[in-house]
Amino acid sequence: MRIAEIAPPWFPVPPPAYGGVELIVAQLADGLVSRGHDVTLFASAGSDTAADLVSPLEPPDPVLLGNEWLDVHHALSAYLEIDGADFDVVHDHSGIAGSALGALLRGDPPVVHTLHGPWSDLARRHYAVVARYVHLVAISETQRNANLDVPYAGVVHNGIDPGQYRFCDAKDDFLVYIGRATPDKGPTIAIDVARRAGLPLAMVVKRKEPSEQAYWDEAVAPLLNDDIEVHESVSHERKVDLLARARAMVFPIQWPEPFGLVMTEAMACGTPVVTCPEGAAVELVEDGVTGYLCNSVDDLVHAVAHVDRCPPESCRARVEHCFSSDVMVRGYEAVFERIVTSGRRDSSGFPLRR
C-alpha cells in the first residue's frame, strides 16, 4: 500500500525525549516500511525514518508546543501534498485541524485518524462531524467505550519495541514512578505508598509546564525526603535502567488515561505495575499476574508487599504478545487493508467526493 503517515508537529520523529505520539509514529513508519509498504512520513525537520520524509516545518521550537498556528500550518502543508497524490490511505496523528482537513477530503483518499487524547465535550462534538468522513481508531477499548456515539474502524493498542527495553529479573529494593507533575498521575500517592511500604522511590517527572511546576512546588516538593530520588529529562538508557532494576512501578493513575505507554515500558523490563482501575490500566495490566489494580492506598501498599508474586517473565511476555510495536504495526495494517479493499464506497457509507 502507499501510505501517508502524518505526525504531530511538536517534536521530531522519533522524539529526542518527551513525545509519546511521535514515538508511536516513528515505530509505525519504520514498521510499515519493513513490511513492504511505500510510506511517506509528514513530520518536523530533524526526523529520522525509514519512510520518505516530507518536512513542511523547520525543527520545532518547544515554546510552540500546542500552538494552533503551527498545528494548522503543518496539517495544511501535509494535506495539500496528499490531495492529488496517489496514496491508498492517509494515517493522521496530527491535532484538531488535521482531522478536519482529513474530513474535507471526504474519503478520497481514505483517512484513518488515531485518537490520542481523552474525550472532552468539545472533542465529542468535533469528532461527531469528523467521523462522517474519517475512519477513527481508538488506542484502547476503554477509550472507545467512553464514546460510543461515533463509529470506529478498530482499536489498535499503542506498542513499544521490546528490543529497546532490557529485561531484568534481579530486582533492587526500590520503587519507580514516571509521570507528569499533575494530580491526575498521583505523584503524592506514589510517595505515600513508598513510605508506607518502607521502600525508596525513584521519580522521573516532567514539570516543564507552569501548571506542572506549580503543582510540584505546592503539593509534591514538601513531601520529599532522603528516600526519594527525583529525575527530570532522563535519557532512554537511564529510564530503562531505573525501570529494569525497580521492584515495581507505582502508577496510581487518577484519571481515565486513554493508554499509558509507561506501563508497557515497565512490564517490558520485567517490572510489575501497581496501579488503579482507571482508564486503560485495566487493559494493560493483568491483575495479579503483571501487577495489581488497587482501589485505595491501603491496597496499593499491600500490592507492593506482594508484588514478587508477579513473575518478571509474565510482565515481559504481556508486552511481547499484546503491546509490541510489531503487534501495533500489524493492527494498523489490518485496518488499512479492510478500508482499502472495501473500495471507495465502503461499508460505513462515506459519500464519495465529487
Place this chain on the structure above:
Amino acid sequence: MRIAEIAPPWFPVPPPAYGGVELIVAQLADGLVSRGHDVTLFASAGSDTAADLVSPLEPPDPVLLGNEWLDVHHALSAYLEIDGADFDVVHDHSGIAGSALGALLRGDPPVVHTLHGPWSDLARRHYAVVARYVHLVAISETQRNANLDVPYAGVVHNGIDPGQYRFCDAKDDFLVYIGRATPDKGPTIAIDVARRAGLPLAMVVKRKEPSEQAYWDEAVAPLLNDDIEVHESVSHERKVDLLARARAMVFPIQWPEPFGLVMTEAMACGTPVVTCPEGAAVELVEDGVTGYLCNSVDDLVHAVAHVDRCPPESCRARVEHCFSSDVMVRGYEAVFERIVTSGRRDSSGFPLRR
C-alpha cells in the same frame, strides 16, 4: 452572486456587545442581500440576519473565546456544507482553521479570506501557504504593506453604518477613550493627556481577560481620580452618547493595529480623533482635518487644545465617504466580481481542483 459568508464562532452576528469581526460580518451579510445577492451566513446560533442563516453551533459560551476545538468545529461544519453546494464565492472571516479548510478547496469555489488580525511570524508562515489557494483581503493599506510576501485580492476598509451614530456638533468639555485595558491601547497615556489638558475623561474599557484586569489593577487604577469616569460593557446608545458629546477621542495607540473601528465610530458622531501615527490610524484620521497624528504626549496635549479646528462635519463626512458599511459592501462586491468573472482559472494562477 451566490455568496457564503463564514463568521467566527465566538459571538452571534451581530454581536450583543464586544465582537468587532461579527459586527463587520453582520453588515456585510445584510448589505449584500440588499444589493440583490443570494447570501448564506454560517454563524453561531442566536444570530439575526437578512441572509439565510446556517448555525452549526449552539449559542456560544463566552468561556470558549479562542478555543481551537470550537474554531475548527465551526469552520469544518461550514466547509462541509459549502463543498458541493453551488456558491460562486466563499467569504471567510473565521479563524486559523477556516483559512486552511478554504485552501484545501483549491479555488473551487473561490475563497476570499479577510485578514482581521495582526502579522506575527507564525501568521506570515501560515498565510504564505494559504495564499496559494485563497484570495486574501487586507482591511487597511497598513496591514497589507506590513506583509508584501503574499498576494492580495484587494484592500477593503472596515465600515460602519453612519445611521447608527448620532451626529453632534455641540460638544461638552470632556474627552473620551475606548479600548481594552492593555499597554497597546495606551490608557495611561490617555489619562495623562486629559489631566494635562485640564479636561475630564470618560473611559469605556474592556478588562474581562485576566491579563487585561491585571494591567488595569496595576497600571491604570492607581491613576484614576474624580475627573475620570470609568464605564464597562456599555450599550451602543450609551457609547454613542459619550462619543457624540465628547470634545475629542483620545486614542494613543501604541501598536500597529490593522484597523481600529472605534476611530470611525467617533468620527461618525462628528468627534475628532487625537491619536498616534501607528498602524491604520494614519489611514483613518486625516491629520489636521478629522483629528491629529501625534508623536509624543506633548503633541497629544497640544492637539487636544486645538481640536476645535477639526470641523465635526468633516469627521462625519470622512466616515460617510470612506468608512461606511455601504462603501465596504461595494468594496467586497467588486472583489468578488473580479474573482468570479475571471473564471475558475483566474489571473493569480490557482490550480484547478481535481
